[in-house]
Amino acid sequence: MCALQTAFGLNPGREPLMFKIFGIGGAGCNFVAGTKLPSVAIGSTAADLERCQRAEKLVISSEQFVNFALTDPSMLSKNIIPQQIRDKFEECEISILIAGLGGITGSHGMRFLSTVAKILGKNALCISSLPFSVESETRRNAALEAMKDIEGRTELLICFENDKLKDLVPRMPIDKAFKIMNSIMERPILDLSRVMTNADIPVMRQVAGNSGSFRLGVGLGRGTYRDRNAIREAFESPWFDFDLKSSPSAFAIISSHPVDEKEVEDVVGEIHNWLPNSKLMIGSYEDPSLGDRLRISLLIGKPKL
The missing domain is CATH 3.40.50.1440 (Tubulin/FtsZ, GTPase domain)
Known part of the structure; x- marks a missing residue:
């Protein structure tokens, strides 16, 4: 835990x-x-x-x-x-x-x-x-x-290595790949804007304290096992190319329509299994545009060098 x-x-x-x-x-x-x-x-x-x-x-x-x-x-x-x-x-x-x-x-x-x-x-x-x-x-x-x-x-630095675009969209022309990158970089902004308050800032500092920069993973799932599918896809992010068990901290934002609190609880429990040594800050919000899908956004911190 x-x-x-x-x-x-x-x-x-x-x-x-x-x-x-x-x-x-x-x-x-x-x-x-x-x-x-x-x-x-x-x-x-x-x-x-x-x-x-x-x-x-x-x-x-x-x-x-x-x-x-x-x-x-x-x-x-x-x-x-x-x-x-x-x-x-x-x-x-x-x-x-x-x-x-x-x-x-x-x-x-x-x-x-x-x-x-x-x-x-x-x-x-x-x-x-x-x-x-x-x-x-x-x-x-x-x-x-x-x-x-x-x-x-x-307060928080999120980094994206450009090289990982080749893993994400290997055959896409570079100008189109950068447009994909922009939409990925926008995801944590959209998510954080839906869950943050000013009072969260000092808590975020405490959670992130032993991490350097953060990396992003996003997963989508639908159907009976949508939570498992979304978790797996999020953790398969090409930017998670380090030992996740060494991560000191992480932020997880879960969105669906409507939000199922039991499902959120199950997702958080599974994230703990992937990140046993991380301080974890979680948020959830309702997003009607998702339809029957569940989205999980993860920001995982790399240890300070």
């Missing part, structure tokens, strides 16, 4: 938190261009943002990103942060920062803006993609360095 099991606090009838997406650099702006969620597109030139028609836009030069990101976070204050940046954080309670790591804008932008969110009291969740193994060693090392730094600046 896990060392800790707790639950998200959003109950039916309560207003969900206001989430806002901040897409940083090329990968972040690609995500923003395809989402209907409230969002801000952030790039180093206006041309970078042209495809993000529905989003707010913010241009920050690469030099500014580098200077701010390399400043000791303890030296930053609200008054030092440019007003144009502060304004973008106004109408949100949870900021979701999305970027590809390895380049200047994505790596330094996520570093800086996760610190900004904390200073402004806008808790940040970060979602990042990591370079393909065929990309330069310099870029891959920069991504890993940024990832380790960001782990200490944000």
Whole structure:
């Protein structure tokens, strides 16, 4: 049995938190261009943002990103942060920062803006993609360095290695594969927005405390054994390429229509069997779009290096 099991606090009838997406650099702006969620597109030139028609836009030069990101976070204050940046954080309670790591804008932008969110009291969740193994060693090392730094600046960091796309959609053209990746990266945002409250943030910190970055698995099931099928598919995620028994923490969000509490209890019990050493935080919500299907979303933490 896990060392800790707790639950998200959003109950039916309560207003969900206001989430806002901040897409940083090329990968972040690609995500923003395809989402209907409230969002801000952030790039180093206006041309970078042209495809993000529905989003707010913010241009920050690469030099500014580098200077701010390399400043000791303890030296930053609200008054030092440019007003144009502060304004973008106004109408949100949870900021979701999305970027590809390895380049200047994505790596330094996520570093800086996760610190900004904390200073402004806008808790940040970060979602990042990591370079393909065929990309330069310099870029891959920069991504890993940024990832380790960001782990200490944000409430939760979820990472997706681009290489795993080849396992997920092996024969799909890369442009279409990236669209699939965007929809996968959107899943934890949609799920967390349905179960989280502000009071959950310190509990999430406690649960995630001994983990570094997190990986995602999603499973769908229908029929008599839909719970087993959904659990199996979620744990078969190509991003779960590490020893799951070593994971210190995990988040599980279960959705169906309607929610069957006994089924949720059975699913949680099975997750305990897969993750015997993990602290576990669970949530569930009703999603009519699922019809007769059950969906399980798992965020599993890798041990800190």
